[in-house]
Amino acid sequence: MSEPAKKKATYNDLYSIPDNMTGEIIDGELILTPRPTRRHADAASALGGELVPPFRFGRGGPGGWIIYDEPEIHFDKDIIVPDLAGWRKERLATPPEEHRFTTPPDWVCEILSPSTARNDGVKKMRIFALHGVKHAWLIDPILMTLEVLELELGRWTLLGTYAENDKVRAEPFHEIEIDLRDLWTE
DSSP: OOOOOOOOOOGGGGGGSOTTEEEEEETTEEEEEEOOOHHHHHHHHHHHHHHIIIIISOSSSOOOEEEEESOEEEETTEEEOOSEEEEETTTSSSOOSSSEEOSOOSEEEEEOOTTTHHIIIIIHHHHHHHTTOOEEEEEETTTTEEEEEEEETTEEEEEEEEETTOEEOOTTOTTSOEEGGGGOOO
C-alpha cells in the first residue's frame, strides 16, 4: 500500500510558523529550523562586517556588491533563506521593495549547524546550482572551517578548504584577506 501524496507547501504556510523558527520551502516541503545559535550568529555577523565595507561601500575594496543577511529568495516554487547572499550591483540594480528576491544571487553563504547541515549543504546547494548561483561558502563555526565553492558547468567545484586561524583570499571576494579567527567566538 502506497503512502498518500503529501500536500505541497505554499507561501501561505510560512505565515503559520512560530516566531522562533525560520521557514523555507524546498522541493515543495516546508522546512523549519530554529533561529541561529550564538556561534552561528557570531560567524554570520563577523563575516558580514568584513565584506560589507569593502564590497558594498567600496571602503578598502572595489565596491560593486549588494550583500544582505537572510534574504528570502524565490526560485520558482522553492523559497530559500541563505544566511548571507550577495549580488553584483549590475545584476540587482534596483533591489526589490518587498522582502522577496527573485534574481538569483552571485554568492551565498550558509553557516552550518547540526540541525541545518543536511538542508544547507545538500538540498539548498542543489537549488543554488540549478539557478546559476556562481559562488558559495559553507562555514562550520563548531569545526571552525570554511569551504569555498564555485559553480562550473552546473556542478560545484571545491576551490579551497580553510580552518581555524587561516588567512583567506577567496572568490568572489579575493581582493581582501579575511582572518578566519575573527569568525569564531572561542
